[in-house]
Amino acid sequence: MDPISVALAGGAVAAAAAVAVGHVVRRRRRQGRDARVLDEKMARQAHLPRSLHPVIDADVCIGSLSCLKACPEGDILGMVDGAARLVHGDHCIGHGRCAAECPVNAIKLVMGTAERGVDLPEVDPYFESSRPGVHVVGELGGMGLIKNAITQGRQAARHIAKVLPPASPADAVGTVDVAVVGAGPAGLATAMALLEAGRTVRVLEQGTMGGSMSHYPRRKVVMTERTAIPGYGKIGRSTISKEDLLQDWQKAVSHFDLRVEEGTRVEGLEGRDGAFRVRTSAGDVRARKVVLATGRRGTPRRLGVPGEDLPKVTYGFTEPEQYDGRRVLVVGGGDSALEAAIQIAQRGSAEIVLSYRGADLSRAREANRRKVLDLADAGALQLLLPSEVRSVEPDAVTLDWGGRAVRIANDDVIVSIGGEVPTEFLKKVGVEMRRYHGERLGARSGEEDYEAEEEAAERRRLRRTALLYAILGGTIVAFLVWKGWDYYRLERFARLRSPLHRTLRPAGSWGHGVGIAATAFMLSNFLYPLRKRWRAMKGVWNIKDWMNFHVFVGFMSPLVISFHAAFSSNNVLATSTASALGVVVLTGIVGRFVYGVVPSAGERAEELEMIAGKFERLRAQVDPMIVGHKHRARLLSLLALATAEPPRSSIVGALARLPFTRLHTRIRLLRVRRLFKDPSQYASFRDRVVRLRRLRFQIAFYGGLRRFLRGWRVLHASLAVFLVFAITVHIGVSLYLGYGLLK
Numbered sequence: 001m002d003p004i005s006v007a008l009a010g011g012a013v014a015a016a017a018a019v020a021v022g023h024v025v026r027r028r029r030r031q032g033r034d035a036r037v038l039d040e041k042m043a044r045q046a047h048l049p050r051s052l053h054p055v056i057d058a059d060v061c062i063g064s065l066s067c068l069k070a071c072p073e074g075d076i077l078g079m080v081d082g083a084a085r086l087v088h089g090d091h092c093i094g095h096g097r098c099a100a101e102c103p104v105n106a107i108k109l110v111m112g113t114a115e116r117g118v119d120l121p122e123v124d125p126y127f128e129s130s131r132p133g134v135h136v137v138g139e140l141g142g143m144g145l146i147k148n149a150i151t152q153g154r155q156a157a158r159h160i161a162k163v164l165p166p167a168s169p170a171d172a173v174g175t176v177d178v179a180v181v182g183a184g185p186a187g188l189a190t191a192m193a194l195l196e197a198g199r200t201v202r203v204l205e206q207g208t209m210g211g212s213m214s215h216y217p218r219r220k221v222v223m224t225e226r227t228a229i230p231g232y233g234k235i236g237r238s239t240i241s242k243e244d245l246l247q248d249w250q251k252a253v254s255h256f257d258l259r260v261e262e263g264t265r266v267e268g269l270e271g272r273d274g275a276f277r278v279r280t281s282a283g284d285v286r287a288r289k290v291v292l293a294t295g296r297r298g299t300p301r302r303l304g305v306p307g308e309d310l311p312k313v314t315y316g317f318t319e320p321e322q323y324d325g326r327r328v329l330v331v332g333g334g335d336s337a338l339e340a341a342i343q344i345a346q347r348g349s350a351e352i353v354l355s356y357r358g359a360d361l362s363r364a365r366e367a368n369r370r371k372v373l374d375l376a377d378a379g380a381l382q383l384l385l386p387s388e389v390r391s392v393e394p395d396a397v398t399l400d401w402g403g404r405a406v407r408i409a410n411d412d413v414i415v416s417i418g419g420e421v422p423t424e425f426l427k428k429v430g431v432e433m434r435r436y437h438g439e440r441l442g443a444r445s446g447e448e449d450y451e452a453e454e455e456a457a458e459r460r461r462l463r464r465t466a467l468l469y470a471i472l473g474g475t476i477v478a479f480l481v482w483k484g485w486d487y488y489r490l491e492r493f494a495r496l497r498s499p500l501h502r503t504l505r506p507a508g509s510w511g512h513g514v515g516i517a518a519t520a521f522m523l524s525n526f527l528y529p530l531r532k533r534w535r536a537m538k539g540v541w542n543i544k545d546w547m548n549f550h551v552f553v554g555f556m557s558p559l560v561i562s563f564h565a566a567f568s569s570n571n572v573l574a575t576s577t578a579s580a581l582g583v584v585v586l587t588g589i590v591g592r593f594v595y596g597v598v599p600s601a602g603e604r605a606e607e608l609e610m611i612a613g614k615f616e617r618l619r620a621q622v623d624p625m626i627v628g629h630k631h632r633a634r635l636l637s638l639l640a641l642a643t644a645e646p647p648r649s650s651i652v653g654a655l656a657r658l659p660f661t662r663l664h665t666r667i668r669l670l671r672v673r674r675l676f677k678d679p680s681q682y683a684s685f686r687d688r689v690v691r692l693r694r695l696r697f698q699i700a701f702y703g704g705l706r707r708f709l710r711g712w713r714v715l716h717a718s719l720a721v722f723l724v725f726a727i728t729v730h731i732g733v734s735l736y737l738g739y740g741l742l743k
Contacts, residue, residue, distance in 0.1 A: 027063075027079065034078030038087045041362070048116050049086065050363070051142060052094030054107045058083040061106040066532035066543055070101035074366060090362050094145045101532075103547045111142050112436035118142065121292075121426055122434035126159040127152065131430035133273030133288070135160065138186025139295040140421070142436075146245075147227040149186035153293065157193035160289050164199070167288070176200040179278050179287035183209045183260045187293035188249060189229060195256050196231030202285055203258065204278070206265040206294075210246050231256065266294075269429040292431070294422070301418045303331065307392030313413045320344045326411040327351045329397050331389055333358050337416035338368040345380040352381035353408060355399055357388045389413075462544060469552040476556070480514070480563045488567055495566070506565055515564035519727060522557040525550055526720070658697060665693050 041047040054077070056067075061083040068077050068084065077098055078087035084106070086092065099107040112118035121136040123129050129136050135156045138149040157178075164177060178194055180187045183205035191201045227234070232252045253260065261282065268279040269290065278285040300315035302308060317340040330341040333356035341354045354372065361369045376383040387401040397410040423433060481488075487500040495501050503510045528550035531537045669686050676682035 031079045031081070034085065034087050035080050038078065038080060038085065041087070041090070044359070044362075047087075047089045048113055049089040049092045051092075051118070052096070052109055052111055052145070052148065053089060053092045054086055054096070054098050055110050056084045056086065057106045057108075058085075061102075061104070064103055064532060066101045066103060067098040067107060069533060070097040071095055072097065091365060094148055096148060101543050103532075103543050110436075117435040117437045119421060119433050119435050121421075121431050127156040129292075129430075130432040133276065133290060134269070134429065134431060135289070135291045136293075136431065137190060137291060138182070138184060138293040140182075140186075140292055146185045149184070149293075150189040150227055150229065153186040153189035153291075154193045156291060157190045157197065160291075161194060161197035161199055164289060167200075175275075175286040175288060176202050177287065178202075178289045178291055179204060179276065179285050180291045180293060181266050181278070182293035182295060183262070184293060184295050185249075186295075187291070188253070188258075188260075190291050190293060191258060192229055192231055192252065192256055195258065201258070202287065203260045204264045204266055204280060204285065205260055205262050206281075208262050209253065209260045210249060292426075292429075294425075295419075300415070303389050303392075303415060303417075305389050305391050308415075310392055310394060312394070312411065313392060313415060315415050317343075317414050317416065320347055323347075323412060324349045327353075327409055328412045328414065329353045329355060329389075329408070329410050330414045330416065331355050332416035332418075333361050333363050334416065334418065335364050335368050337414075338364045338372050340414050340416060341381055342368065342371050342375065345375045348380070353384060353410075354381055355384045355387045355389060357386050359386050361385075458544075462548065465545065465548055469548065473552065473556050473559075477559055480560070483510070484563065484566075488563075492568060504566060511564055511566060514560065518557065518560040518564050519731070521553060521560065522727075523724075525553040525557070526724075661693065661697070665690065 038047060054067075056077070058081070063079065063082050063084070065079070065084075068075060068079070071077070071092075072095060073091060073093065074088075076086065076088045076092050077084050079085065080087070084098075094109065096109050099109055111120065120142045121129055121140065123136055123141060127135045127137050127141065137152045137156050141152065160178060167175070167177070177199040178190075178201050180191045180194075180201060180203045183203050187203060187205070188209075191203050194201050229252050232255055263282075265281040266278060267281060270277045270279065274288050276287050276290050278287060278290060302315075303313075307313075317336070320340075320343040323344050324347060328344055328350050330337050330344075330352065332338075337354070337356070338361065341352055344350050345352045354376075361372060364372075372381070372383065375381045384399060384401050384406075387399045387406070389397060390400050390405065391398045392410075392413060395409060395411070396407055397413060398405055398407045400406075421433070426433065484500070484504045487495060487498055487504045490498055495505070502508055505511050506515065528546045531540065531543070531546045669689060673682055673686075676685065
């Protein structure tokens with residue numbers, strides 16, 4: 001090999017190594033930073049999410065980082081111990097984009113945590129409550145985010161339309177298929193999906209169309225991403241205000257000719273599934289099914305202090321102008337409280353005091369928190385942390401601030417401390433409550449998941465896409481073979497005499513064109529990592545579609561490049577480039593193959609849990625067999641060997657030790673054979689110990705696979721950089737020297 005080629009190869013290897021080292025260093029720094037933030041939040045009990053939130057299975061996560069930048073709220077997730085972790089749980093509001101962006105389905109959305117349960121109406125996988133025929137969706141059922149509430153309403157409506165038989169002559173005159181209680185996003189989405197399915201609906205709303213959304217502060221940003229209304233289309237933008245979203249909803253209501261019965265308060269529910277009578281302030285409504293989508297605005301959480309019933313105390317905020325020139329106390333540390341304080345303070349004519357019982361404003365979004373702190377620094381508002389209201393008087397308010405009583409002059413009190421689940425109303429209509437501790441909403445053991453149909457449809461779509469790629473790839477290869485069959489099958493010296501040589505050789509018009517097309521095609525593979533990391537590309541195509549495209553390009557690139565090279569290698573540079581491509585593709589194939597062995601979401605994740613559970617059950621079975629045995633100490637030492645904590649090791653280490661550990665176990669079993677008088681008892685003991693050792697190895701092997709994958713990704717990415725370097729040099733040399741040397 002000539003010195004220039006050696007220098008180029010050395011430079012490429014050095015560049016790839018530098019990228020690998022930089023990648024590892026950058027990851028470790030991020031992991032250290034995220035771990036410190038998480039530890040600090042856990043020490044203050046500020047890490048617990050308030051509602052729907054992601055749970056990441058560290059045994060499945062491969063640390064691709066695609067989920068970290070998916071959330072519209074910013075970096076809610078972080079990297080801890082090589083896997084994604086919910087770091088800013090107090091800021092999570094349940095978008096669910098992280099779960100959609102995970103290429104390996106390592107994320108699921110749950111309600112509540114082990115430390116803090118959430119009390120919600122008990123519902124089945126289709127959001128049907130404990131009272132048959134009554135469904136609960138939206139904020140009332142725990143889905144406060146508008147997009148998620150719409151999705152839940154659509155799912156409930158689709159199920160109702162599927163299982164509800166057509167109306168019969170026995171049904172009372174004027175009976176509708178479904179009565180929807182509440183005209184917020186969840187209720188409207190439910191009604192529209194039912195109308196789209198050809199069902200009859202009545203929508204009952206005690207306030208105005210839009211529900212609690214219509215009472216938000218003016219110009220409040222209520223959505224940060226687009227979503228679909230059933231039978232209508234997409235609504236929303238990257239950011240959309242309350243007024244604009246209400247206008248979109250009004251257009252959708254007009255599109256369906258849907259009448260919202262505003263000012264109609266539901267007072268009771270009688271009857272049974274298929275024949276309900278909804279008692280309202282405007283008369284009875286007969287319906288075969290009922291959907292409750294009332295939200296929680298009707299039951300705001302109260303202060304519980306003397307004077308809170310004074311007219312000056314309000315539990316809602318819409319217009320900041322009414323507080324001009326007044327002395328206002330805002331109570332709360334969430335986004336609603338901060339946004340109210342911000343809007344009033346920005347007008348500059350009111351005296352604002354913000355009181356919150358916490359030591360900081362970590363519950364609110366970062367943007368709102370920064371605005372409040374900036375306004376406090378500028379003297380536009382006074383921040384009392386931590387403090388609690390003790391009493392309200394006509395012209396003053398008394399607070400406990402840092403352990404001492406503080407009395408401040410006051411004209412108005414705005415309380416924004418959240419809402420309570422209307423338990424009395426739910427109890428009155430026969431809906432029971434349940435406390436969720438880190439569980440999927442509506443998911444029950446032994447019942448079909450409400451997302452099963454969508455997941456099955458998604459799998460079918462991905463299979464069709466894979467088939468399309470296979471057909472497309474086969475067509476491309478078949479065309480290239482047909483184009484040059486008479487040339488490619490010739491020997492090297494015979495090609496020089498072929499009339500096709502001038503066109504099909506690597507530097508020929510056809511061969512060169514194939515090389516340009518193949519290079520552009522190959523470089524398109526870098527769109528996949530860009531899609532995962534570049535926020536501007538978020539939402540462009542499904543992440544699993546990008547993964548399929550990445551795999552397709554990876555498989556096809558070496559094949560197409562082979563036609564460019566005319567299946568021959570005439571120079572070191574071309575050979576190095578082709579070799580680099582082959583190694584990159586090979587590392588990608590190996591990584592995907594290994595990941596296929598690792599337990600992932602669904603059945604494969606359960607497989608690992610099943611192995612661990614079987615391990616514990618076997619250990620419990622063996623221990624009673626040796627109780628009272630005179631040689632119990634020796635048998636216990638053998639059992640300890642088989643049940644010891646699986647070692648943390650690499651795949652190579654686990655495989656290398658396997659034959660020796662098996663032999664060691666067999667020898668020790670033979671040594672204790674004479675300690676058993678009953679051969680059948682020894683056989684039972686031996687079989688269980690051997691199975692325990694096997695399960696122990698499986699657990700250790702799976703752990704090694706996961707660590708292998710995380711390291712393998714770094715190797716794959718670094719080699720990809722080497723490939724880009726090699727291609728760049730190859731193209732540069734070709735342009736500089738001309739094509740004659742590359743025949």
